[in-house]
Amino acid sequence: MLSSAATSITVVLIVFFLFIEGAGVFTKKPIEEGFLLAVHSTNPIQKLEPSQVKDIFDQKITNWKQLGGKNEPIVLFRTEDITEFYSEAELGENFEHFPAKIDEYVSKTPGVIAFFSDKYKAKNFHGKELEINKIKIFEFLSGEEWFPTAQPIAQMGVKALIYGTLWVSFGAILLALPIGLAAAIYLSEIARKRTRNILKPLIELLAGIPSVVYGFFGLVVIVPLIQSVFGLPVGETGLAGSIVLAIMALPTIITISEDAMRTTPRAMKEASLALGASHWQTIYKVTIPYSASGITAGAILGIGRAIGETMAVLMVTGNAAIIPHTLLAPLRTIPATIAAELGEAANGGLHYQSLFALGCILFLITFCINMLVELVTNRGSHKKH
Amino acid sequence: MTKEIRLAKQKRRNQKIAFGLFQFTSYAVVGLLFVILAFIVIKGIGVISWEFITEMPKEGMTQGGIFPAIVGTLCLVFGSMIFAFPVGVLAAIYMNEYVKDGWIKKIIKQMTNNLAGVPSIVFGLFGMALFVNKLEFGDSLLAGSLTLGLLVLPVVIRTTEESLKSVDDTFRQASLGLGASKWQTTSEVVFPIAFPNIITGLILSIGRVSGETAPILFTVAAYFLPKLPTSIFDQAMALPYHLYVISTSGTNIEASRAMAYGTALILIIIVLISNLLANALRKYFGKKVKMN
Numbered sequence: 001m002l003s004s005a006a007t008s009i010t011v012v013l014i015v016f017f018l019f020i021e022g023a024g025v026f027t028k029k030p031i032e033e034g035f036l037l038a039v040h041s042t043n044p045i046q047k048l049e050p051s052q053v054k055d056i057f058d059q060k061i062t063n064w065k066q067l068g069g070k071n072e073p074i075v076l077f078r079t080e081d082i083t084e085f086y087s088e089a090e091l092g093e094n095f096e097h098f099p100a101k102i103d104e105y106v107s108k109t110p111g112v113i114a115f116f117s118d119k120y121k122a123k124n125f126h127g128k129e130l131e132i133n134k135i136k137i138f139e140f141l142s143g144e145e146w147f148p149t150a151q152p153i154a155q156m157g158v159k160a161l162i163y164g165t166l167w168v169s170f171g172a173i174l175l176a177l178p179i180g181l182a183a184a185i186y187l188s189e190i191a192r193k194r195t196r197n198i199l200k201p202l203i204e205l206l207a208g209i210p211s212v213v214y215g216f217f218g219l220v221v222i223v224p225l226i227q228s229v230f231g232l233p234v235g236e237t238g239l240a241g242s243i244v245l246a247i248m249a250l251p252t253i254i255t256i257s258e259d260a261m262r263t264t265p266r267a268m269k270e271a272s273l274a275l276g277a278s279h280w281q282t283i284y285k286v287t288i289p290y291s292a293s294g295i296t297a298g299a300i301l302g303i304g305r306a307i308g309e310t311m312a313v314l315m316v317t318g319n320a321a322i323i324p325h326t327l328l329a330p331l332r333t334i335p336a337t338i339a340a341e342l343g344e345a346a347n348g349g350l351h352y353q354s355l356f357a358l359g360c361i362l363f364l365i366t367f368c369i370n371m372l373v374e375l376v377t378n379r380g381s382h383k384k385h
Numbered sequence: 386m387t388k389e390i391r392l393a394k395q396k397r398r399n400q401k402i403a404f405g406l407f408q409f410t411s412y413a414v415v416g417l418l419f420v421i422l423a424f425i426v427i428k429g430i431g432v433i434s435w436e437f438i439t440e441m442p443k444e445g446m447t448q449g450g451i452f453p454a455i456v457g458t459l460c461l462v463f464g465s466m467i468f469a470f471p472v473g474v475l476a477a478i479y480m481n482e483y484v485k486d487g488w489i490k491k492i493i494k495q496m497t498n499n500l501a502g503v504p505s506i507v508f509g510l511f512g513m514a515l516f517v518n519k520l521e522f523g524d525s526l527l528a529g530s531l532t533l534g535l536l537v538l539p540v541v542i543r544t545t546e547e548s549l550k551s552v553d554d555t556f557r558q559a560s561l562g563l564g565a566s567k568w569q570t571t572s573e574v575v576f577p578i579a580f581p582n583i584i585t586g587l588i589l590s591i592g593r594v595s596g597e598t599a600p601i602l603f604t605v606a607a608y609f610l611p612k613l614p615t616s617i618f619d620q621a622m623a624l625p626y627h628l629y630v631i632s633t634s635g636t637n638i639e640a641s642r643a644m645a646y647g648t649a650l651i652l653i654i655i656v657l658i659s660n661l662l663a664n665a666l667r668k669y670f671g672k673k674v675k676m677n
Contacts, residue, residue: 004476004484007542008496010535014503017514183414186407201664202415208660209421210596211505212625213649216632217421220642247421250414280400308504310599311625315633335506335599342510342603347518359510363503370502374495 014363022360024353025140029132030154033349037152038106038114038127045069047131051139053153056113064111077105077114078152103127115152140357146321146332148341148351156354158361160323164238164331167324168313169306171242172249177299179246180253184295187254188261189283200258207251215315218244223316230328236318238327244312249302256301260294261287297373304369308362310335334362422653429650432643438651441611442644451648456613457526457621458595458655461605464530464617465537465594470587472534473541480542481549482571501539505599508536512604527617529605536600537590544586548579581670585663592659596652598625624652 030050031037037053039045045067048056055061056074065071079102082091086101099122106114106127114127135156143157183203187196222243227235264287272282288295318330319340338355345351440450484490512532522528552575560570606626614621628648631641 003472004479004493006472006476007500007538008493010538011496011500011503013515014507014511017511017519018507021510021514179410179414182407182410186404186411190404190407191411199411199415202418205657205660206414206418208592208596208656210598210625210652210656212596212598212629213425213652214421216628216645216649217424219632221424247417250417254414278396278400280403281396304502308502308506310504310506311629315629335504338506338510339599339602342513356510356514359507363507366502366504366507367499370499374498 018356018360018363021353021356023357024348025156025350025357026134026137028134028350028353030135030156030350031132031152032154034118035115035152036118036121037130037132038112038116038121038125039130040106040110040112041126041128042110043069043072043128045130047133049133050135050153051143053132054150054155057115057152070110072111074113075109075111077109077112077116079116079120099123099125144323146337148345148354154350154354156357158334158358160321161332161334161337161358162361163323164317164321165307165333165335167327167331168238168241168245168317168333169303171238171327172245172306173299173303175242175246176249176253176302180250180298180302181257181295183250184254184257184261184298185283185288188258189279189287200255203251203254206247207255211248211309212311212315214244214248215312218312218316226328232328234318234330236316236330238317238324238329238331241313241317241331241333242327244316245306245309248309248312249306252305253298253302256298257291257295260291260298263294264290293376293379297376300369300373300376304366304373307333307369308335308366310339314339334358338362422657425646425649425653429646429648432647433650437647442609448644451622451624451627451644451651453610453613454622454624454627454648455651457605457623458625460526460614460621461529461533461601461623462591462594464526465533466587466591468531468534469537469541469590473538474545474583476538477542477545477549478571478576481546482567482575497539497542500535501543505536505597508532508600509602509604511535512600517604523618524603524605524607524620525618526605526614526621529601529621529623530617532600532604533594533597536597537594540590540593541586544589545579545583548582548586549575551582552578581666585666585670588659588663588666592656592663595655595659596625598629601626624648624655628652 031053037048043064045064048067052061052067057076059076061067061074063071063073079098082098082101082105085105091097091101098120102114102116102120103122103125106112106125112127113130132153140156140158141162142159143155144159145155145157146160147155187200187203191199218240223235223237223240225235226232226237226240226243268286268290269282272286273279277285313333314336317332317336319332319336320330321332321337322329324331338358341351342355345355437450438455439452441452443449480490480493484493509532512528512535516522516528516531517524520528556574556578557570560574561567565573601623605621605623607620607622608630610620610622628645631648632638632645
């Protein structure tokens, strides 16, 4: 009895761990642990948004007035800048005077914003430590830049990744759906039984090939092909991902649509034929409308597979975290990001947690897709009774 | 009259074009399978030798063999199956033979479907959070096997359920009618009849597990480890991960291309054999049951 609950328990555990780790992104400050941002003690600014900090260090905001402070130009300061103001002798052989010198520099520069490590904070530090607001869920979803290890402030906008995932997946479905439907119609309605018995297992074999092999095939065949056909500087593009994913989604679409078409009652088809419709007319006026819910389920399931697919996409899309405007440019999907970055993210750190938050998004998307499939199939079966 | 003939002709022509197109597409899809297979076989066959499958990788994985990766994958397959097979089969037996139709069954079914739909990279994240970090198994065969085991659990459950469902109810009724208990009926009558099909499911799961990469990225896989694992707490190399690293991030991608083709071929051979074996078994036992 316990074992039959195993899958339910696993789903619950997955949700639990994913969301516990992922929630860390929104409860932690988006600044690297052990570092702080400080300003001059007379600076009226107390608190900054993560995006404001980024704009300051990108020099898009250059005056405190823009943030509601005094009219004072902003002076950027990072730990390594200290050597511009003090000689090595002054800083000490083992940097033992670092804290004192940083304190001195911050105190005498009214417009300063300093980013340095906790261990260089003097005991009687005269500057004022800035508070950084936490990342809000809205910012996480709508942010366009993904630089989770950026200094001084991590940029965690997943919009580019979500767009990348959707572009590649819908590209794949656009390619796979017509081909898959045509093959399903042939197998279920036209082909002789013997032909079907040979072709169907072969098509199902396509589903058995590991995704990493598809990725490898894409890398050595499709990527160079795209590069030369379109004359691109690199062949690792969204299109390469879409093509590979389309091949991978084909067996799912074909099998499910074919099963759906075969449930069309013989009497309905015969009635249509008896009224003088041709075989082809019967297929597209009777069989396809009748099995529409099954075909839709197959297409949605195919999209679900494509969205969650990791290795093949990782190997052929070029992994550029920018919002795509064409399928002919490199892009990056959510699963590929997790696979590529988790290895180098410190356990329990902000980067690690942000990847779990990505996992949550992915889980929710695929969960909704599963529910949708369930809904579509159920509606279809109700109609039939 | 002539108009009707013209219409009929047009109808026939449309049908011919449509059917021709569909036939062509179907063969093209199958052709695609052969193109992929042929490509990897032709490029990889020259690489495969006795040394390739029995030696350690050498010279930054551009020479030598892939022995540790093969052993690692075998360990992972064995480890995940030892976990997933009993749990999955028991779950399916309980679900199919004991639970009555109702909302509990519906929920469990739905959860199993949901688990089957979870992307493999999410399993990787989960395995890392639970097995590697929380339970402190570290990157190990144990963590990887458990993660892969959870991944194939829905596959095992589904195939077992299908096999149990295909056992005719008259067998159950006859056994119960002879005075056997519910458990005796299940274990002595239903299970033996369904067993061949259950094994088919097991073989399919083996094919699935041996090709999965994303779940083992962060739970077990080692980039380069020229020794065999000695305990379940060791890291290990694995075929799919090996193919991934030598084709994308090796020290010398061009020089290790040949090794990559060889690895891809070995991987495909494992997967194809398990698929074909499962198909053959299904056909063989399918015939046998019908003859009875």
